[in-house]
Amino acid sequence: MWFFFFLFSIVALAGAVGVVALRNPFYSVLALVTHLIALALLFLLLEAQFVAVAQIVVYAGAVMVLYVFVVAYVGGGDQPELLSRVSAKQRTLAVVFGLAIFVELAIALLGTALKAVDTHGAKLATDYGSPAQIGDLLLTRFLLPFELASFLLLVAAVGAVGLAGRRGGVGPDHEVFTDTVRPQGTGTMAEGVGRRRDGHP
Amino acid sequence: MNIAWFLIVSALMFCLGAVGVLVRRNPLVILLCLELMLNAGNLALLGFSRMWGDGDGQIFALIVMVVAACEVAIGLGIIVALYRRRLPVDVDELRELHG
Numbered sequence: 001m002w003f004f005f006f007l008f009s010i011v012a013l014a015g016a017v018g019v020v021a022l023r024n025p026f027y028s029v030l031a032l033v034t035h036l037i038a039l040a041l042l043f044l045l046l047e048a049q050f051v052a053v054a055q056i057v058v059y060a061g062a063v064m065v066l067y068v069f070v071v072a073y074v075g076g077g078d079q080p081e082l083l084s085r086v087s088a089k090q091r092t093l094a095v096v097f098g099l100a101i102f103v104e105l106a107i108a109l110l111g112t113a114l115k116a117v118d119t120h121g122a123k124l125a126t127d128y129g130s131p132a133q134i135g136d137l138l139l140t141r142f143l144l145p146f147e148l149a150s151f152l153l154l155v156a157a158v159g160a161v162g163l164a165g166r167r168g169g170v171g172p173d174h175e176v177f178t179d180t181v182r183p184q185g186t187g188t189m190a191e192g193v194g195r196r197r198d199g200h201p
Numbered sequence: 202m203n204i205a206w207f208l209i210v211s212a213l214m215f216c217l218g219a220v221g222v223l224v225r226r227n228p229l230v231i232l233l234c235l236e237l238m239l240n241a242g243n244l245a246l247l248g249f250s251r252m253w254g255d256g257d258g259q260i261f262a263l264i265v266m267v268v269a270a271c272e273v274a275i276g277l278g279i280i281v282a283l284y285r286r287r288l289p290v291d292v293d294e295l296r297e298l299h300g
Contacts, residue, residue, distance in 0.1 A: 001202050002202065005202055005206065009206075009210045012210070012214065013210070013213060013214065013217070016213075016214050016217040016218065016237050017217060019217075019221060019230070019233050019234060019237060020217055020218075020220060020221035020224065020225070020234065020237075025227055025229045025230050025233075028229075028230050028233050029233065032233050032236060032237070035237070035240075036240070039240055039243075039244065042207065042210070042244060043244070043247055045202065045207075046207065046247045046248060046250075046251045047251060048247045048250065048251070048259050048262070050259070051243075051247060051259050051262050051263060054263065054266065055243075055266070058266055058270065059236075059240075059266070059269075062270075063236075063269075063270055063273050066273060066274070066277055067229070067232075067233070067273070067277070070229065070277045070280060070281060071229060073281065073284070074229065074280060074281070074284045074290055090223075090224075091224055093223075094220050094223035094224045095220060097219070097220070097223065098216040098217070098219050098220035098223075099216070101212075101215070101216050101219055102212055102213065102216040105212035105215070105216075106209065106212060109205060109208050109209065109212065114252070116204070116252050116253075117203070117204050117205045117208065117252065118203055118204075118205055119203065119204070119252075120202060120203065120204070121204055121251040121252045121253075121254060122251075122252065122253055122254030123254060124251075124254050125254070128254065128256070129256070129259060133256050134256060134259060134260065134263070137256050137257070137259075137260050138260060138263075141257075142260045145260070145264055149264050149267040149268075152267065152268070152271055153267060153270070153271060155271075156270070156271035156272075156274045156275055157274065159274070159275055159278065160274040160275055160277070160278040161278075162278075163275065163278030163279055163281070163282050164277075164278040164281040164282055
């Protein structure tokens with residue numbers, strides 16, 4: 001248990017460091033995939049089987065494929081001059097800020113009044129984390145959040161198509177139907193043999 | 202395995218994501234760092250769910266995953282739209298709303 005916990009945590013944290021530190025966004029995406037799979041294994045250690053599988057299928061599968069496609073489409077990557085514009089001062093400040101959050105969170109965790117944090121957790125029912133339990137909760141106690149989440153997904157899908165669609169808004173590449181209509185008599189077989197459709201040679 | 206260890210790992214992951222959002226300039230990588238922070242939150246939620254021994258935290262984590270998927274769809278849509286308009290894909294160059 002300890003061994004697996006530390007193995008998965010180290011892989012997950014290494015993946016997180018890779019996302020932040022790697023120059024090429026494509027490698028960042030791959031680092032995030034590593035991170036997500038290690039995280040799903042950590043979820044398994046917490047006995048949350050359904051969420052772990054959903055994590056792998058939804059995140060490491062679907063969402064990451066979306067990222068890979070967009071990185072391949074936009075391409076480029078961080079140009080060196082773009083990165084060097086982030087001054088050393090700004091970078092130091094960011095690291096100091098991150099450390100400050102971590103210290104704050106650690107104080108909150110160590111000083112918590114939740115005594116159960118220092119235990120292995122409560123005694124579990126046999127169906128804890130199973131799809132049956134999740135489905136039961138989603139369709140009884142959490143029915144409203146469930147429906148709202150499905151509605152939110154619908155809105156996001158429509159919004160994404162509207163944003164990224166071919167005619168997304170007014171732009172220079174806005175096509176008009178009449179531009180593609182041929183002049184009369186062109187492209188016909190009569191034209192091919194040297195005669196216009198209106199009878200003139 | 203104490204729950205506190207999972208919470209410490211999740212705090213570390215959250216801080217890494219926050220530093221990434223502050224340091225990087227490519228909106229794609231900033232979205233990836235947001236994912237890091239959301240996943241850190243998920244790990245903490247599942248830890249607390251394990252601590253109490255009921256499934257509420259897992260439902261919460263699933264809803265967070267749904268919201269993250271929506272955020273990704275919209276964010277990537279905006280990035281593709283930026284690229285189509287030949288605008289720079291760089292958060293420092295896009296300052297029209299800065300005032």
